[in-house]
Amino acid sequence: MSLAQNIVVLVALVLAAGFLSLTEIALAAARKIKLKLMAEAGDDRALKVMAIQAQSASFFAASQIGLNAVAILGGILGEAAFRPYFLELLNYVYTGAWAGQISFVLSFVFVTLLFVLFSDLMPKRLAMMAPERFAVAVINPINFFIRLCRPFSYVLNLVANLLFRLFNVNTAREDNITFDDISAVVEAGAKAGVLQQQEQHFIENVFELESRLVSSCMTTRDSVVFIDLSEPEESIRQKIALHPYSKFPVCDGVIDHVIGYVDTRDILALWLSKQSPFQINEASLRTVLIIPDTLKLSELLDKFRASKETFAVVINEYALVIGVITLSDIMVTVMGNWGSPMDESHQxxxxxxxxxxxxxxxxxxxxxxxxxxxxxxxxxxxxxxxxxxxxxxxxxxxxxxxxxxxxxxxxxxxxxxxxxxxxxxxxxxxx
The missing domain is CATH 3.30.465.10 (Uridine Diphospho-n-acetylenolpyruvylglucosamine Reductase; domain 3)
Incomplete structure (x- = not known):
C-alpha cells in the first residue's frame, strides 16, 4: 500500500480503538442513579446501559478483543508504513550500522504515542466528563459489536470464570449505596457550590438520625423539670414562668413515677377562662410516650408520627427515667442552633x-x-x-x-x- 493508504487505514484503526476506549470507560463509570433518572424520563437507551452493567462480562471481553486486535494491527501496519521514512530522515544525520534498528524504534514509538494519545488518553478523559451521556450515545453500536464478538467472548469468559472460581473471586457488581457514598456526593456538591455549607450539614445530620441514640440529644434527668401530681397552683405558675418549656412531665412523688404530661397551652387556656383553682387531674393530663434509651432518633420519629405525640420520656433498662426528649430536640439535631433559639444547652x-x-x-x-x-x-x-x-x-x-x-x-x-x-x-x- 502507498503511504496515503497506510495513513487512512491507521487513522481508521486509531478511531476504532478510541471508540472502544471511550465506550469502556463510559459504561463502567455511568452511575446507576443517573441512568434510572434518564430511563424514567423516557430514554430507553439508559435501560440497555444498565443491562450491560448488570452482565458486563460479554462487553468487556468484546472490548478487549477489539482493542488488542486493533492495537496489534495498527502496530504492524504503522511500523511497516513509517519505518522507511524515518530511515530516510535519519540518513541526514546518521548512516551507521544501527540506522535500521533506530528507524524501527522511532516508528514504533511514533505509532505507540499515536494510539496512546488518540485511542486511549483523550477518549477516556472525554468519557469521564459525562459518562452517562456517552454511554447512552454508544449503546446501540456497542450492542451490535458485542453480538459480533459473541463466539470469541464466550470462550474467553468461560476460561475467565473457571479461573475466578479456582481462586474463589466474587465477580458480582456491588451496587449498594452507603451513607459514606451519599456524604461524599453531598460534600462534592458543597465544594462545587451547588449546595451551601449549611445545607450540607442539614443533609448529613438527617442521615445521622439513623445512627444516633435518643440519649445523645435528650434533656438529661438532672435538668428535667417535672410537676408533682399534688403540686399547688402557685408552684406550677412559678415553674412555667421560670423555665421556657411547653411540656412538663407529671410524676407521682418522684421523677421515676411518670403518669403523664401537661401542655402549658392547656393550662393557659384554663387560667384565661378563670377556672380557678387549677388542679392536675385526668382531664388536664396527656398520655406520655415512654421509650427505651436504646432507641435511635429515626425510630423515635416513627413513634412520634404513629402516636401523634411530640414528647417522650426516656428510661433505661432498670425503668429509671434518664431524660426527656421532644420533636424540637430532634429538629435542633438536624438544624443546629437554628432549631430552637431558646435552648442554650448543647452549645x-x-x-x-x-x-x-x-x-x-x-x-x-x-x-x-x-x-x-x-x-x-x-x-x-x-x-x-x-x-x-x-x-x-x-x-x-x-x-x-x-x-x-x-x-x-x-x-x-x-x-x-x-x-x-x-x-x-x-x-x-x-x-
Missing part, C-alpha cells in the same frame, strides 16, 4: 482566641464536626463530650482535668455534682 461557642467552650451534653458527632476530627477512640462507649472525657480520664472528672487527642486539648472547666457542665477546647501546636 459550641468559639471564643476570640480561637478556643471553644463546649457544653458537656454536646453530641459526639457535633463535637467531631466542630473540631474537624474524623474519629474519636472507641466511640461506641459514649455519646457526649462529657462521656468522652470520662472515658479518656478513666475517673470522675474535676476542674482543670484535661486530655489531648488529635492535636486538640480538652479541659474540664465546670463540674456540677460529678457532671461535666463545660469544656474548654483548643488546638495545641505539635511537638
Amino acid at each position: 459550641i461557642l468559639e471564643r476570640d482566641d480561637g478556643s471553644w467552650l463546649i457544653d458537656g451534653g454536646t453530641a459526639i458527632e457535633e463535637l467531631k464536626r466542630a473540631m474537624g476530627i474524623d474519629q474519636l477512640p472507641e466511640e461506641e462507649n459514649y455519646e457526649t463530650a462529657a462521656g468522652f472525657m470520662m472515658f479518656m480520664l478513666r475517673k470522675v472528672p474535676k476542674p482543670t482535668d484535661s486530655v489531648e487527642y488529635a492535636g486538640v486539648k480538652f479541659e474540664v472547666v465546670d463540674v456540677d455534682h460529678y457532671r461535666i457542665d463545660q469544656l474548654l477546647v483548643k488546638r495545641v501546636a505539635p511537638d
Whole structure:
C-alpha cells in the first residue's frame, strides 16, 4: 500500500480503538442513579446501559478483543508504513550500522504515542466528563459489536470464570449505596457550590438520625423539670414562668413515677377562662410516650408520627427515667442552633482566641464536626463530650482535668455534682 493508504487505514484503526476506549470507560463509570433518572424520563437507551452493567462480562471481553486486535494491527501496519521514512530522515544525520534498528524504534514509538494519545488518553478523559451521556450515545453500536464478538467472548469468559472460581473471586457488581457514598456526593456538591455549607450539614445530620441514640440529644434527668401530681397552683405558675418549656412531665412523688404530661397551652387556656383553682387531674393530663434509651432518633420519629405525640420520656433498662426528649430536640439535631433559639444547652461557642467552650451534653458527632476530627477512640462507649472525657480520664472528672487527642486539648472547666457542665477546647501546636 502507498503511504496515503497506510495513513487512512491507521487513522481508521486509531478511531476504532478510541471508540472502544471511550465506550469502556463510559459504561463502567455511568452511575446507576443517573441512568434510572434518564430511563424514567423516557430514554430507553439508559435501560440497555444498565443491562450491560448488570452482565458486563460479554462487553468487556468484546472490548478487549477489539482493542488488542486493533492495537496489534495498527502496530504492524504503522511500523511497516513509517519505518522507511524515518530511515530516510535519519540518513541526514546518521548512516551507521544501527540506522535500521533506530528507524524501527522511532516508528514504533511514533505509532505507540499515536494510539496512546488518540485511542486511549483523550477518549477516556472525554468519557469521564459525562459518562452517562456517552454511554447512552454508544449503546446501540456497542450492542451490535458485542453480538459480533459473541463466539470469541464466550470462550474467553468461560476460561475467565473457571479461573475466578479456582481462586474463589466474587465477580458480582456491588451496587449498594452507603451513607459514606451519599456524604461524599453531598460534600462534592458543597465544594462545587451547588449546595451551601449549611445545607450540607442539614443533609448529613438527617442521615445521622439513623445512627444516633435518643440519649445523645435528650434533656438529661438532672435538668428535667417535672410537676408533682399534688403540686399547688402557685408552684406550677412559678415553674412555667421560670423555665421556657411547653411540656412538663407529671410524676407521682418522684421523677421515676411518670403518669403523664401537661401542655402549658392547656393550662393557659384554663387560667384565661378563670377556672380557678387549677388542679392536675385526668382531664388536664396527656398520655406520655415512654421509650427505651436504646432507641435511635429515626425510630423515635416513627413513634412520634404513629402516636401523634411530640414528647417522650426516656428510661433505661432498670425503668429509671434518664431524660426527656421532644420533636424540637430532634429538629435542633438536624438544624443546629437554628432549631430552637431558646435552648442554650448543647452549645459550641468559639471564643476570640480561637478556643471553644463546649457544653458537656454536646453530641459526639457535633463535637467531631466542630473540631474537624474524623474519629474519636472507641466511640461506641459514649455519646457526649462529657462521656468522652470520662472515658479518656478513666475517673470522675474535676476542674482543670484535661486530655489531648488529635492535636486538640480538652479541659474540664465546670463540674456540677460529678457532671461535666463545660469544656474548654483548643488546638495545641505539635511537638
